[in-house]
Amino acid sequence: MRELYSQRIECPHCGHHIHVSLDTTCGDQDFYxxxxxxxxxxxxxxxxxxxxxxxxxxxxxxxxxxx
Ligand SMILES: [Zn+2]
Incomplete structure (x- = not known):
């Protein structure tokens, strides 16, 4: 399993696509x-x-x- 992911998400407000970097080494995360x-x-x-x-x-x- 890779440790760093780049995920494309869609903004729930305007539909714009943005990329977020996800670090999976710290376990579950809740962030903005x-x-x-x-x-x-x-x-x-x-x-x-x-x-x-x-x-x-x-x-x-x-x-x-x-x-
Ligand atoms: Zn937006």
Whole structure:
């Protein structure tokens, strides 16, 4: 299993495609990435499935959060 992934995701706010780098060495991660197009925060939830050696990435827009 590689340790660094580059994943293309779609911004839930504007549909813009951005690339995020995922470091799988630290286990499951919950983090935010700002969209380059609309500057809205994108909530990313990364889950490592050790059993199936798989990486799951969930993308959410936290609409209720105001910055
Ligand atoms: Zn966007």
């Amino acid at each position: 990435e700002d969209c380059a197009a609309c500057c809205n925060p994108i909530h990313l939830n990364m889950h490592i499935d050790d059993l199936r050696n798989k990486l799951e990435l969930h993308v959410d827009s936290d609409d209720e959060q105001i910055f």
